[in-house]
Amino acid sequence: MSANDALRKIPVVVQSAGAARGGGLEWKRRAVQTAAILLLILVPITGVFRIDTGAGFVVLDRQIWFSDFFIVFGVWLALACLLVMFYSTLGTSFCGWVCPQNTLSAWANRQTVKYLGKRATIDWEGHEQSKVSSGKNKLRNWLILGGKLLLVAMLIALIPMLYFYPADAVWSFVILRDDPRITRSWYLIYSIFVLLALGNVAVMRYYLCRYTCVYRIWQFLFKTRQTLHITYDQSRSEECAKCNFCVTTCPVDIDPRNTLLYDSCTNCGECVTACDSLHKKAGVAGLLRFEFGERKVEGVRPSSNLTSLAQRAGWALPVFVLALGMMAWGMWQYQPYDFSVYRSEAWQGSKLQEYRISIAHKIYQRGVVNVRVEGLPKEMYTLAFTQAAFDTAERKDIILRISDALPPGVHSFMVRAQSAEGWRDSFRVQHFVGRS
Numbered sequence: 388m389s390a391n392d393a394l395r396k397i398p399v400v401v402q403s404a405g406a407a408r409g410g411g412l413e414w415k416r417r418a419v420q421t422a423a424i425l426l427l428i429l430v431p432i433t434g435v436f437r438i439d440t441g442a443g444f445v446v447l448d449r450q451i452w453f454s455d456f457f458i459v460f461g462v463w464l465a466l467a468c469l470l471v472m473f474y475s476t477l478g479t480s481f482c483g484w485v486c487p488q489n490t491l492s493a494w495a496n497r498q499t500v501k502y503l504g505k506r507a508t509i510d511w512e513g514h515e516q517s518k519v520s521s522g523k524n525k526l527r528n529w530l531i532l533g534g535k536l537l538l539v540a541m542l543i544a545l546i547p548m549l550y551f552y553p554a555d556a557v558w559s560f561v562i563l564r565d566d567p568r569i570t571r572s573w574y575l576i577y578s579i580f581v582l583l584a585l586g587n588v589a590v591m592r593y594y595l596c597r598y599t600c601v602y603r604i605w606q607f608l609f610k611t612r613q614t615l616h617i618t619y620d621q622s623r624s625e626e627c628a629k630c631n632f633c634v635t636t637c638p639v640d641i642d643p644r645n646t647l648l649y650d651s652c653t654n655c656g657e658c659v660t661a662c663d664s665l666h667k668k669a670g671v672a673g674l675l676r677f678e679f680g681e682r683k684v685e686g687v688r689p690s691s692n693l694t695s696l697a698q699r700a701g702w703a704l705p706v707f708v709l710a711l712g713m714m715a716w717g718m719w720q721y722q723p724y725d726f727s728v729y730r731s732e733a734w735q736g737s738k739l740q741e742y743r744i745s746i747a748h749k750i751y752q753r754g755v756v757n758v759r760v761e762g763l764p765k766e767m768y769t770l771a772f773t774q775a776a777f778d779t780a781e782r783k784d785i786i787l788r789i790s791d792a793l794p795p796g797v798h799s800f801m802v803r804a805q806s807a808e809g810w811r812d813s814f815r816v817q818h819f820v821g822r823s
C-alpha cells in the first residue's frame with residue numbers, strides 16, 4: 388500500500404493536513420525561519436558584514452584584512468566553538484529551522500501543492516508517482532505558480548548583491564534609477580543569480596540539501612547519542628496501525644518513528660506537529676516528540692545523561708572565552724590605515740631614484756593623512772604631495788623622489804605619516820648611493 392493510499396484511509400488526515408500547519412511548533416519554526424532570512428538581508432544593509440572584492444571582509448564599515456590576525460582568528464575560533472556546541476546539542480536543527488534553502492524548498496513545495504495538487508511533487512527518484520491534479524491542470528494555475536517562483540527568485544537574487552555592493556546602489560538598481568555605480572556587469576551578475584535561484588526553487592529544492600550539501604555532513608561530525616532527536620512512544624504503536632501521516636509529512640522522506648543517529652533528519656518537527664494534530668481531538672499528545680538526552684540504541688546501555696555534551700562544553704567554553712579575548716585585543720589594536728614604503732621602478736643608471744609611499748585607508752569614511760620625511764636635507768628630495776585626502780576606504784600612493792645630488796654612501800631617513808584623528812606610523816629607509 389502506498390503512502391498516499393494509507394493517508395486517504397484516515398479521514399482525520401485530510402483535516403489534519405491543515406491543522407498540522409500553524410501548530411505550536413510550526414509557528415515557532417516559521418518565526419525562526421523568517422527571522423533568519425531577515426537577518427540575512429539586514430546584515431549587509433546595516434553594514435555589520437559585507438564583502439569588498441578588492442579588500443576582503445568589511446565589518447561595521449571597517450576593512451578587516453588577514454593581517455588583522457587577532458580579529459580574524461578570534462572570530463573564526465569563537466564561531467567554531469559556538470557551532471560545535473550548537474551541532475552537539477541541537478544536531479542538524481540549523482537545516483530544519485534556520486537554513487534559507489530549506490525554508491524556500493518548503494515554500495515552493497507548498498505552492499506547487501496549492502496550484503497543481505497534492506501529488507504534484509518534484510520526484511527525481513520516481514518514488515512518489517508525481518502527477519498534476521486533473522482539476523488543477525489549468526494554464527492559469529501554471530502561470531500563477533511560475534510567476535510566484537520567478538518573483539521570489541528575483542527577490543532572492545538581490546540578497547547576494549547586497550553583500551557585494553552598497554545597499555543604496557542596489558536600491559537604485561531595483562528602481563531603475565540612474566546611478567554611476569551601476570555598470571553593465573551588474574545586469575549580467577544579477578541575471579545569473581536569478582537563474583540560479585529560479586532553478587533552485589523550481590527544480591532543485593530539497594535535492595540540493597540531500598545530495599549536494601556538505602554543510603549537513605559537516606554537522607554530522609559533532610552529533611552524539613545525546614543530541615536533540617525525535618523519539619517515538621513504542622508503547623502506543625497500535626495507534627499507528629492505519630496511519631503513516633508522519634512519514635508522508637517528513638520533508639526528507641524518512642520514517643520519524645525510527646530515526647537514527649546519522650540519518651537525514653533535520654529536527655524540523657513537522658512529524659511532531661502532524662502526529663499531535665491527529666491526536667488533538669482526542670485531547671492526548673502525539674506519539675512523537677523531541678528528546679534532548681541519551682538516545683536509546685538497541686544493545687547499548689545508556690550512559691549518564693548529557694555526559695558527552697558536558698565534556699564538549701568543558702573545552703569549548705574556555706576556548707570561546709579565549710577567542711573573545713583575541714577579538715577584543717584585535718579590535719583594540721585595529722589600525723585605520725596601512726602604511727608602507729616601496730622602492731619604485733625608477734632607476735637612473737645604477738641609482739635608485741624614487742620610492743612609493745603607499746597609504747591604505749581601511750574605513751569607509753573621509754580621512755586625511757600628512758606625510759613628511761626626516762633625516763634628509765629638504766633640497767635632496769621632493770614629495771609629489773604631502774597630504775593624502777581620502778573620500779572613503781581606498782589606497783593612495785605618494786612618490787618620493789631622491790635628488791641626484793645626494794652624495795655617495797648609505798643615507799638613513801624616516802618617512803612619517805599621521806592622520807587627523809591621531810593615527811601615526813613611520814617607516815625607516817636605508818638609501819644607498821653608489822659612486823658613478
Ligand code: SF4
Nearest residue numbers: 627630631632633662
Ligand atoms: S506516529 Fe503519529 S503520525 Fe506517525 S503513524 Fe503513528 S499516529 Fe500516525
Ligand code: SF4
Nearest residue numbers: 637652653655656658
Ligand atoms: S523525522 Fe520529523 S523532524 Fe526529522 S526531518 Fe522528518 S519530519 Fe522533520
